[in-house]
Amino acid sequence: MGVNGGRCDVAVVGAGLVGLSLAYELACLGADVTVVDAAHRGRATDAGAGILSPATSHETDAELWPFLRQAGRHYPALLARLEADGAETAPANYGVCGILSLGLQAHEDEWFAPFADVVLRRAPDEVAEITPEEAGSLFPPLGPVHRVLHAPSAARVDGRGMAAALRQAAAARGATFVTAGAVGITSGSSPSGPATRRADALRLDRHPPLACEAVAVAGGAWTATVGEWFGCTLPVGPTKGQIVHLGTEFDTGRWPIAQPLMTHYLVPWPGGRVACGGTFETGAGYSTAVTVAGLHELLRECLAVAPGLLEARHLETRVGLRPTSADDRAIVGRLPGWGNAWVATGHGANGLLQGPCSARALAYAIAGEELPGDETPLPRLFQPARFG
Ligand SMILES: Cc1cc2nc3c(=O)[nH]c(=O)nc-3n(C[C@H](O)[C@H](O)[C@H](O)COP(=O)(O)OP(=O)(O)OC[C@H]3O[C@@H](n4cnc5c(N)ncnc54)[C@H](O)[C@@H]3O)c2cc1C
Numbered sequence: 001m002g003v004n005g006g007r008c009d010v011a012v013v014g015a016g017l018v019g020l021s022l023a024y025e026l027a028c029l030g031a032d033v034t035v036v037d038a039a040h041r042g043r044a045t046d047a048g049a050g051i052l053s054p055a056t057s058h059e060t061d062a063e064l065w066p067f068l069r070q071a072g073r074h075y076p077a078l079l080a081r082l083e084a085d086g087a088e089t090a091p092a093n094y095g096v097c098g099i100l101s102l103g104l105q106a107h108e109d110e111w112f113a114p115f116a117d118v119v120l121r122r123a124p125d126e127v128a129e130i131t132p133e134e135a136g137s138l139f140p141p142l143g144p145v146h147r148v149l150h151a152p153s154a155a156r157v158d159g160r161g162m163a164a165a166l167r168q169a170a171a172a173r174g175a176t177f178v179t180a181g182a183v184g185i186t187s188g189s190s191p192s193g194p195a196t197r198r199a200d201a202l203r204l205d206r207h208p209p210l211a212c213e214a215v216a217v218a219g220g221a222w223t224a225t226v227g228e229w230f231g232c233t234l235p236v237g238p239t240k241g242q243i244v245h246l247g248t249e250f251d252t253g254r255w256p257i258a259q260p261l262m263t264h265y266l267v268p269w270p271g272g273r274v275a276c277g278g279t280f281e282t283g284a285g286y287s288t289a290v291t292v293a294g295l296h297e298l299l300r301e302c303l304a305v306a307p308g309l310l311e312a313r314h315l316e317t318r319v320g321l322r323p324t325s326a327d328d329r330a331i332v333g334r335l336p337g338w339g340n341a342w343v344a345t346g347h348g349a350n351g352l353l354q355g356p357c358s359a360r361a362l363a364y365a366i367a368g369e370e371l372p373g374d375e376t377p378l379p380r381l382f383q384p385a386r387f388g
Helices: 017-028 062-084 106-122 132-138 159-172 220-230 292-305 348-367
Strands: 007-013 033-037 099-103 128-130 147-151 176-179 182-190 193-204 207-217 236-247 257-260 265-268 273-277 313-325 331-334 341-345
Touching: 007 017, 017 033, 017 062, 017 159, 017 207, 017 341, 017 348, 033 207, 062 159, 062 348, 099 106, 099 132, 106 147, 132 147, 159 176, 159 348, 182 207, 182 220, 193 341, 207 348, 220 236, 220 313, 220 341, 236 292, 236 348, 273 292, 292 313, 313 348, 331 348, 341 348
Parallel strands: 007 033, 007 207, 033 176, 099 257, 207 341
Antiparallel strands: 099 147, 128 147, 182 193, 193 207, 236 273, 236 313, 257 265, 265 273, 331 341
16 A cells, blocks of 8 residues: 555554554554654664563562563564564574673662562572672673572563564565654544544655554654644653674673673673663753763773673664653553554663563554453553543
8 A cells, every 4th residue: 555545444653663563463463554654763673782581670560560471471472473474583683591680799789689589579480599600601701790690581682683574574464664754643533422532644744644544653752742643641752772782702692691780781692792781861862873971881881790891892883762751661552532543652671572562462452352361461550541
């Protein structure tokens, strides 16, 4: 379907990991989907570090735990489905590599002890405390550490590769892609009553409107202005993250992720690559600049954790804008007062883990179908209506 005079069942705004997952799941449910993406610089999915570790999540609200576990389990199943649909999944570089949660110094016990308590209670079969020496043999460049938790079930994924595979599979299932900015909607009232409004079409820049049965906005950090289209509050904005990729001569393929509690993490990839991230810049707006301050912070902190990487080469620095909501939780569901308008954003620093799972549950809600019984529904904490 083209945009000219086009019509579709669901118009999805945004082709990051969340929008692409949504498009794929909707297409699998038989919907005719058009994805509209403006290709903004700073797509978070392109810079994401790739840590998928529900067992060591810092989430303290127990209501979210089953969803996080489901989000972790979702990846192998999703990758198998993408492959069956002919997508190339190797670039996603998904792998179960494990994670080390690190307390670097004795004074960090004030934070490490309660964290360890929660994590060991939540997932006693998946997390164990190991010695600093054991940690050093798993992650050879590691410097001195005080306490270590090891979660062998944690995984990593390359957001870019995952997004590319989702896009291929969605296209194979009939989804259409349009490069354009969505700038608003046209709307009428719902046949089910004046209290519920309906979006009739998505307005695009430099293209005619796209008529649709439903609109789903997955615009990442750029969803900030979308609340205005619908007259509701969607408090989400960018948290800039810079992440530096280093090249080493080590055989990094089996190293676990190293994640200090109080500073920056290191994510090893096959082929000697180690990503060190990330800055957490709340006041940088939509800037995607690689800054000297950012590089300085990343290298200083990561080398303090892993001094054995001092001889590494600088490969590249990626920059992404994490979609961060006012209460730091995802915003996923139907917009209040609207019968056919939906949103999926605000996954913040956890969108690679949570995004595909959120999108799947949302796709079922949009299609009006029940999620399979063994899958965890969207947490109530994600409801857009909580902001009014
Ligand atoms: C440095 C860094 C490290 C991270 N590490 C991790 C990690 O280890 N684990 C983890 O789980 N998560 C991590 N994340 C978070 C994760 O990457 C994001 O939460 C996730 O990628 C968000 O995906 P998204 O689809 O919502 O947004 P994005 O990937 O930003 O995609 C949004 C898309 O919508 C498009 N768009 C927006 N508005 C419009 C419009 N009006 N019209 C058309 N198109 C539009 C944009 O052009 C863009 O392509 C990290 C992020 C960063 C930056």
